[in-house]
Structure formats: C-alpha cells, structure tokens
Amino acid sequence: MINAMKIKLLLAFLFISSIAGAQTLELKAGQKFSYEGLNKSNLKNPKYRSSNYQYWKTNFEVIAHNNGIYTIKASPELFLTQWSDKILDSTVPFAEQPEEFSAIANKVISNSSYELMVDKNGNITAIHGVAKIKEAILAKLKELRTPEPNQKHQKVADMIVTDERFKMLSAFFKYPGKNLDTTFRTNLTDQTTSHQLKKEATIGNSSRLISSYTLDSATNTISATGAAINSSYTMNRFNLVSTDSKTKLAVLPLMYEAKITLNYKDYYTPINKAIRTIHDLADLFNKEKGSQTIEAEIMKRLSALDKGFAKDDYQYLGAKLGVLTYVGDGYEEILAKVPYEFLPDENDVENKMADDLERGDLSNVKKAVELCFTKFKGEDYYPMNMENASTSIHDQFGGLVYRMKDRDSLKMALNIIEQIEELKVPIATALFKGMKTYVQARLATDQNELTKIADIHFNSVFDKAGRYRILIYDELMKKNVPDSILLAYIDYTIDLSKKKIEMINSGSIENISPFTFQYSISPNKIVYKKNLADAYYRKSKFNKDTEAAYLQMAADYLPTQQDIVDNQFGLTAEYKFTPFIAYTDLYLASGGSSGLNDDAKLQKYVDMVIMEPERYPILKEKYFKTYPDGDFKAFFSAALKAKLPLVPQFSLSERSGMVVANKDQQNKFVFVDFWGTWCGSCVAEIDKIDAIHLKNPNPEKLIVTTIACFDKKKNVDDFMEKTKYTYQVLMSDGKVENDFKIRGYPTKLLLLPNGVYLTISYYSDYNDILNKYLKWEI
Numbered sequence: 001m002i003n004a005m006k007i008k009l010l011l012a013f014l015f016i017s018s019i020a021g022a023q024t025l026e027l028k029a030g031q032k033f034s035y036e037g038l039n040k041s042n043l044k045n046p047k048y049r050s051s052n053y054q055y056w057k058t059n060f061e062v063i064a065h066n067n068g069i070y071t072i073k074a075s076p077e078l079f080l081t082q083w084s085d086k087i088l089d090s091t092v093p094f095a096e097q098p099e100e101f102s103a104i105a106n107k108v109i110s111n112s113s114y115e116l117m118v119d120k121n122g123n124i125t126a127i128h129g130v131a132k133i134k135e136a137i138l139a140k141l142k143e144l145r146t147p148e149p150n151q152k153h154q155k156v157a158d159m160i161v162t163d164e165r166f167k168m169l170s171a172f173f174k175y176p177g178k179n180l181d182t183t184f185r186t187n188l189t190d191q192t193t194s195h196q197l198k199k200e201a202t203i204g205n206s207s208r209l210i211s212s213y214t215l216d217s218a219t220n221t222i223s224a225t226g227a228a229i230n231s232s233y234t235m236n237r238f239n240l241v242s243t244d245s246k247t248k249l250a251v252l253p254l255m256y257e258a259k260i261t262l263n264y265k266d267y268y269t270p271i272n273k274a275i276r277t278i279h280d281l282a283d284l285f286n287k288e289k290g291s292q293t294i295e296a297e298i299m300k301r302l303s304a305l306d307k308g309f310a311k312d313d314y315q316y317l318g319a320k321l322g323v324l325t326y327v328g329d330g331y332e333e334i335l336a337k338v339p340y341e342f343l344p345d346e347n348d349v350e351n352k353m354a355d356d357l358e359r360g361d362l363s364n365v366k367k368a369v370e371l372c373f374t375k376f377k378g379e380d381y382y383p384m385n386m387e388n389a390s391t392s393i394h395d396q397f398g399g400l401v402y403r404m405k406d407r408d409s410l411k412m413a414l415n416i417i418e419q420i421e422e423l424k425v426p427i428a429t430a431l432f433k434g435m436k437t438y439v440q441a442r443l444a445t446d447q448n449e450l451t452k453i454a455d456i457h458f459n460s461v462f463d464k465a466g467r468y469r470i471l472i473y474d475e476l477m478k479k480n481v482p483d484s485i486l487l488a489y490i491d492y493t494i495d496l497s498k499k500k501i502e503m504i505n506s507g508s509i510e511n512i513s514p515f516t517f518q519y520s521i522s523p524n525k526i527v528y529k530k531n532l533a534d535a536y537y538r539k540s541k542f543n544k545d546t547e548a549a550y551l552q553m554a555a556d557y558l559p560t561q562q563d564i565v566d567n568q569f570g571l572t573a574e575y576k577f578t579p580f581i582a583y584t585d586l587y588l589a590s591g592g593s594s595g596l597n598d599d600a601k602l603q604k605y606v607d608m609v610i611m612e613p614e615r616y617p618i619l620k621e622k623y624f625k626t627y628p629d630g631d632f633k634a635f636f637s638a639a640l641k642a643k644l645p646l647v648p649q650f651s652l653s654e655r656s657g658m659v660v661a662n663k664d665q666q667n668k669f670v671f672v673d674f675w676g677t678w679c680g681s682c683v684a685e686i687d688k689i690d691a692i693h694l695k696n697p698n699p700e701k702l703i704v705t706t707i708a709c710f711d712k713k714k715n716v717d718d719f720m721e722k723t724k725y726t727y728q729v730l731m732s733d734g735k736v737e738n739d740f741k742i743r744g745y746p747t748k749l750l751l752l753p754n755g756v757y758l759t760i761s762y763y764s765d766y767n768d769i770l771n772k773y774l775k776w777e778i
Helices: 001-023 101-109 132-143 153-160 163-169 253-261 272-289 296-304 314-323 329-339 345-360 367-375 385-403 407-421 426-443 447-454 465-478 483-506 513-541 547-556 561-575 583-588 598-613 613-626 632-643 679-695 715-722 766-773
Strands: 030-045 048-064 068-081 085-089 114-119 124-128 182-189 189-205 210-223 228-242 651-654 658-659 670-675 702-708 729-731 747-751 759-761
Touching: 001 048, 001 715, 030 253, 048 561, 068 253, 068 513, 085 101, 085 407, 101 132, 101 153, 114 132, 124 163, 124 272, 132 253, 153 272, 189 632, 189 759, 210 447, 228 253, 296 314, 314 329, 329 345, 329 385, 345 367, 345 385, 345 561, 367 407, 367 426, 385 407, 385 513, 407 426, 426 465, 447 465, 447 483, 465 513, 483 513, 513 547, 513 561, 561 759, 583 598, 598 613, 598 632, 613 632, 613 766, 670 679, 670 766, 679 702, 679 766, 715 729, 759 766
Parallel strands: 670 702, 702 729
Antiparallel strands: 030 048, 030 228, 048 068, 068 085, 068 114, 114 124, 182 189, 189 210, 210 228, 651 658, 651 729, 670 747, 747 759
C-alpha cells in the first residue's frame, strides 16, 4: 500500500506538470534519426539489494505518414548491460556471448527491426514485429543450447519480450512536459519517505523531436526511530544523436559515459578475458561435476590460456586458483607462489594463511586479516565468509598460540594481535580479544596482572569466548590465582556459555543474515554446550560437597551422538584445545550416583557406550549384576531407540536398476557412506569403503553401501568403471540426504538393526570401529 501511494503521488506530479507542454511532431517520410538511452536503478533494503544498468542505441526511419499517424521502423543497434560481473555486449559474436537469456536476446534484437505507429503527440499507438523477434530469440537459444537454470526460456520470453518492453525501449517521442527540480516528503505514523525528483527535456530541431531528456528520482524511507527501511534511485536519460546515418558511435555522449561506468576498455584486456574464462570453467565444473572427462577438458583449456601469460604473472596465477580449487593438483603450489595481495578471493587468503601457520610462519597474519576485513569486507556488517575467517583464525592461528612453549613466541603472537588492533577495524579487534587475553595470561607472572586479566570480558559472535575462557581459567589456576578470583571467573564463564546457547535458541542475531545464522552460527550450539560442560567440571573441583552436583551438570551437557551428527567438525576442532573428558564416568565415580536408581545408572552407562562402543562389555556386566535374569538385548535396544535418531524411510535405485529400501536391511548393521564423484574428499578415501566391502568383517551382520548425492548416474558409472571398485552405489532421490540431516560430504553413518543410526567420525579407522559396534547385541 505504501509503495502504491508513492507511485500515485509521483505519477500525479508528472501528469500535472505535463498538461501544458504538449508538442507536435513534424517528421517526413524517409527521414532517419537515432537515439541513445541510458537506464540505471538501485534498490536497497535490509533484506534485498538490486541494481540495473543498461545502455542502448536505436536507429529510426520514418516509413509513412497517413491520417496523422507515423509509421516508423525501429532498428536497435547496440545494447550494453551490466550483468553481475559481466558486460552483455550485443556487438560480440554469438559464439562469445555468455550463456544467458538476456545476452542472446539482446544480440538477436540488435539484428532485428520492428514497426511503431506514432501519433503527432508522440504516443505509440501500436507496435508490430515483436512476436517475430520473440520467435527468433527462442530459436537462437535452442540452436546455441543455452542452459535453462531457473525458468524455461519460453516463460522468460513471455515476460520480457513484450510490446510494452519494446515501447519502453522506443519511448523517445512524447514530450514529457515542464522541467522539474523538487524535493518533498511523505509522512506516515511509523515512517517517513524523502523524495527527490529532477526532470529536464529540450527540443532544438525542426522535426520537434526531443533532443535530450533526463529523469532522476530518489527515495529514502526511514522508520520513526531513524532506522533505514529502504532506498531507491532511478535515472533515465536519452539523447537524439543524429538526424542522419553518418554520426560515428565514438562521439555518442551516453555511450561514452556507459563505457566509463562499465570499465569497458579494461573489460576486454587479455587478463580480464582470461579471468572470465576461468570463472566459466569453474561454473562448467560445478555444472558437470562428477564427470570423468570434465577435469581433463578443463585442464586442457587452462593449458591453452597459460600460453598467453608469463609464468610469474601473479594476477593470472591468482585467477587460476578459482578453478584449481576444484580440479587438478596445482592449487597448493600456485597458492604458495602468489603473494597475498594478488589473491582474488577471501578463501584463498584464508587457505594461504592456514598453510603459513601450519609451517609456523606468523609473518603474514596481519596482512591476511587486513585483506579479509577490508578488500573482501563487502557491504554487510560482517565479511561474507566471516564464519570461515573466524574458524581459520581461531583454529590455525589460535592453535599455534596454544602449542607455543616459549615466551618469545608468545610475545611475537601478542605483537601481531596488537598490530591487527591498529587497523582500527572493530569487528577484527573483537574477534581477537579472547585470544589476546589468553596470550596475556600465558605471559603474566605478577598476581596483580593476573587479577586484571581475570576482569577482562569478551563476548562477540565469532570470538570463541567459551574456548578461551576455559584456557585462561586453566592458566590462572596453574599460576595460583586466589580461589575467590577463580570462582568468580568460572561463574562468569558458565553464565556466558548459557547466554550463548540462549542466543542460538532465540533464532536470530543482530547483523547476522538468516542464512548465516542457520548454517554457520546455529551449529555452534553444540560447541557452546561443550564449553558449558567444561566449565561445570572445573567448578566441581571447588567444593567436595557440591562436586557430584556439578559433575552431573557437566555430564548432562556432554556432547551426545546427535551433537556429533549436527556438528562433527566443530567438536573435533574444539577437542584439540580442551580435550574430551568422560564426565559421566567421573560423576558416577564421585558417588553422585547414590541418588540414582539402578535404571538411571544404567542409562548413564548407555550414554558412554554410544560414544565409546568398546565400553559395551562393561555395560552388559553391570546390567546383569543389577538384573541377573533380565533381558539385556531388549534393554539395550530400547535405550538406543530412546537416545538415537530413527532411520528415515527410503527407497533408492541401485546403479543396476534394483530398488533398495531400508526395509530390505532390517536386522542388519548397515555402514553407509554419503558421497559424490564430484567430492574430492570423498574420492580420496573411497578406497577404504571398497576395502571394507571386499573384506567384510562380518557379512552375516553387516551390509556395506553408499549413496551418491548431487550426482549423475553416468558419472558414477564412469567412475566405477575407471576405478574398478565394486561396492554398492545407491542413487540419491534428492530427499534422503536431507532426511538423514547430512551437512557435509563425505558422511559415514551406521544404521543399527533396531532402526536407529549413529555417525561414524570422518577419518576414523573404519574397520576398527565397525568391529567394536558389531559386538553389540541388538
């Protein structure tokens, strides 16, 4: 409703201002003239941004003038359109056009013509020939086999290739009325919109054609509190550039402006053409990923590109990383060779920094961080890949700091963090505050200094506060800080971890997009639970009377098998800093179980067995001590069903065409690998799956299978033929991976005979762990 009001008001303004300004065309049959047009628009609100930029030139010829109506032939000559990081240039041959509907359509239109019926006041009363142009566009798209990624070409053509669209491209004839230059404001109860409008047109020829026209319109809407709601800007311009056919394109003012804006000259330099080709190769890989021939094809085309550049052309080598991250084995070699400032993507910067840190080289951390938070910052509050940057910094740089043994190394790390603070980037400073405080605690020797460190608080979204507070607590304890300070410190840490969990439960965080929250932030709830368990464990040591109570809390927050399913990689990283401790064991050993009945105690042991299957005989022994005549198999099966996720129903086709359903696998253990031929990490260890398939440790109890996800049957068949592997491959139906909550590839699951499943950690000794689970009686 609000937008409709704005439009009505603007239209009323334009209508009132144009009443007295009507002009009459005075054209002659055979007369030729040309117009160039430029359209630019931007729309921005907290959830959505869009922009448009297009230049076009159209030639016109007056065919006839009968009964006050001019018949005018319109022949579009040129389109230049901003399209993501590309320029759609209709002067480029079809073979070099991007595989985009708009690119092909503009090229076809620039080779076409249509007729306008225009009255003496410049109104377009009819248009002929658009249907024929639409047919030509669709035919060319079909001939070129242009992809249809989101919508069918016919549907797009029906929406875009219309009479109204062509009228807009030809709207040069009707005089728009008086010139305007005004600002005004509309107020509603909860928001205010400011409007700026400038309109100017000139006529300076005997034909009464408009010589030039400009319309600039801007709106800015804010809430009652001053928060931005949305803003928009639209600019339309056109010029009469010739009244004959002799004017050269180079002198056209709007074309000149468009080429400057689009950086047209640089767009066609060899390096930029090569960069676009590399991007297209990366897109090709993702489109055809899993094909057993695509890698060779891409490497062949890369090799041809190489011939045009020097071996130390860092800009070109950096661009190559965009496709080498998917294919070939040259990524690491080139990454090591290319200086940071030539790396084209934040992920490359993070990878190079990780490689440097793995070698113990801290010299480029500041440079890498500066690039991530400036060059690759983007327009949002946080950099686009903030979670990846945070993980790289805390797990790689933080890991190196954690392993440092001498003071000189720690001082060097502190100096680097202080250099990063000097960048004056608040989110980067906050990101490092926990790590900085930990380093200061490691270096501190004076009790007063340690007391001040204990009073430092940090808590930003990406700072790993829970991890560093546990490490700092251990350092304070090691250096004999008074118990009163330690207790206050661990209590604050417990409260902080609880608030982190509450933050996730709230469903949103300020300045974090819903997508980032769901896929990057929300999984960290499991890590925060681990931080809380670690904090409760440390508090349990203060008082013998409350030891069991806090150990029980530590055991309750200990990550479960479902937590491993939800965030295996996050937990694995955290255990490198604060290793796994069997808090349930400690709780039971502390005498805290004295208040538990026998069944509750056994359930605690089941929790431990799920995490550590080798504990199974201990559980069985304790069960029969409690219930000598009991049915242990029934007890254990029921306990697992209560604690583990149910196996969802599925029915999938095997490569041979045979349909396999989970009902066919009842009463069996099923070791299943979710993978894809496109996944390098999957392929790198798939030989382990084939080895287990060939040497099944217990064929009567265990089935070994795999599910190929986001893959094509031909790619899987080609891969199996090439590698000579023989394990079973089921083709995903696009649903099964979601039903099993698969977050990354490869993922290994063990389906149990009683209809539940658990996750097998990546890079485990699969044979060893399977043998442990196969001893379970279910």
